[in-house]
Each structure stands twice: as structure tokens, then as C-alpha cells.
Amino acid sequence: MAISGLVITFNEEKTIGECIDALFRVCNEVIIVDSFSKDRTVEIAKAKGAIVIEQSFLGDGPQRSHGLSYCKNDWILNLDADEFLDVDAEDFILKKKYLKGGYDAFSFRVKNHLGDKLIDFAGWYPDHKVRFFNKTTARPSDSRVHQTIVTTNEKRVPVHILHYGWDSLQQIVSKKNQYSSWHAQQLFDQGFRISSFRPILSGTVAFFRCYFFKKGFLNGLDGLTISLIQGFFSYNKYFKLIKIQNADKR
DSSP states (O other): OOEEEEEEESSOTTTHHHHHHHHTTTOSEEEEEEOOOSSSHHHHHHHTTOEEEEOOOOOHHHHHHHHHTTOOSSEEEEOOTTEEEOHHHHHHHHTTGGGSSOOSEEEEEEEEEETTEEOOSTTOSSEEEEEEEETTTOEEOSOSSSOOEEOSSEEEEEEEEEEEEESSHHHHHHHHHHHHHHHHHHHHHTTOOOOTTHHHHHHHHHHHIIIIITOGGGGHHHHHHHHHHHHHHHHHHHHHHHHHHHHHHO
């Protein structure tokens, strides 16, 4: 069974080459949907043998859906540019274990890294994501932020994706801040309206969940910091939604 690798990119020159090399170990084509990167992302991708499609960013889900039309195979391995298959995931695909049971999408466990250090506390592991699916019956959602795969028959498998998304805690905060803006606008567009208590409540609950219930306190200052970041993201998302609501009333 031939597989298409699909990646959406914007200024990913640091990791895109390695990502494409890794995809070609299990895929017979790699499609890159690039949002007009300002760095060498496109140059590197073409040199590595990928097909590059340039498209202004439509949102996470719509951008991935746009790329599907260029994939000639039914089975899609849809990674981010800073994600790579671990050995067990490669084995799962190369030995065609996904063909057993009639499933159309598979959720892999994600090993999130800060630099080279695995973040395996405060609820960050196991972090499950569907990155492998059959496009004839499964598809990316229309969500602009943190899209999911709409599937009829999904299975979780205990194999792994390696995610090297951040070099520093400051970078995590910066990305979370960006995501919170996108997420707030998406919630507003979907008709969600909240009270002024929601940001405080959600931020507090998110922190307590990570720090106490998911045992972030066992990891010292790292656990505390990651838990605070999760609380910040939840608070900030709803705080920004209130700002959008108030602006809409004027």
C-alpha cells in the first residue's frame, strides 16, 4: 500500500529536511503545503524530492485538507514539520499492521520534547494525535486551530511520534499565546459567548489538573512551569474571547 506524506509549513528550514527524509522511509511521495515561507523551507523541500504547493494559510484544518487533493494515495501520513516517526511507528507502518481490523485512522502517542529533553509529566505524555488515516473515509476537521481527524473507525496504538517543537520555555509561551488568539477567534466565530468568570475558572482548573491530578508537582520547577503555562493558555484563550465579545458590542 503506497502512502503519501503531507506536511504544512511556514518558515521550517530548521527541521523540514530531516522531516522529509524520515517521511520517505515509509512514503513514496511527500506533499508540502507552504504558506509562502520567508526562509529556505521551499528550497530545501524541493531539493529533498518533495512536491511543494504554495497556499496562503487557511487555518490548520483547511490547510491540511487543501493538501489532500494533491496526494495520489489513499493512506496519508500527516505530520508537522517538527515531528518524526519513532522506530515503533515506522515498524507499524512498514509491516502494514494498519491494514488489520478495518480501521481508517490511527492515533499515535506523542513524545513532546523541550530541546532534547522529553516532557513526560504534567499530562504531556501520553499525548495522542491522529496523524495516519485513509482519506477515503477520514479527513481533517475544519478547525483553524489544533484540528482533529474526522473518522468513522479510529484506533489508538501504542507507537510514537517524536515532537521537537520548542527550544525553550519562552518559545512554548510564545506559541501558546499565538494559539490562544486563533482559538479565541474560532470560538467567537462558532457562536460561543462567556462570562467574565470563565478565564479565571478555566485557567485555575487547567493549572490544578496538570500540577496535582497529573502529578506535575513530582517534577519540581519544570512541573510547576509547565502547569503554569497550561493554565496561562486556558486563561488567555477565554480572556481574548471576552475582548472580542466586547469589541463586537461597540
